Amino acid sequence: MSHSIVRATCPSCGDVVLTTDDLGLDLHDTPRFLFACPRCHDHVSHEVPAGIVHVLQAAGVHQVEAVPSVISDEALADFLADFDRGDCVDQLRRLA
Numbered sequence: 001m002s003h004s005i006v007r008a009t010c011p012s013c014g015d016v017v018l019t020t021d022d023l024g025l026d027l028h029d030t031p032r033f034l035f036a037c038p039r040c041h042d043h044v045s046h047e048v049p050a051g052i053v054h055v056l057q058a059a060g061v062h063q064v065e066a067v068p069s070v071i072s073d074e075a076l077a078d079f080l081a082d083f084d085r086g087d088c089v090d091q092l093r094r095l096a
């Protein structure tokens, strides 16, 4: 498969040039394409109008799994910490 050159915009670096192989297409919820900026290596995502999703697919952009951005590692750690505390209280109750 040939890789087409695409231009994308990084919020930090401005226009960057990528190939379709560098892009990922996330079709969960709002369609968006994802890429790692070749200059600053930030992960960038842009919403894709539904009408051009098939254009990207036809150009060879592969589909990726949804990035689990809804809950951050920190939030998850907090949640687990709370969970542990709740468990401790339960055990204390049982002992008492």
Ligand SMILES: [Zn+2]
Pocket (backbone or CB within 6 Å): 010, 011, 012, 013, 014, 037, 038, 039, 040, 041, 042
């Ligand atoms: Zn960048």
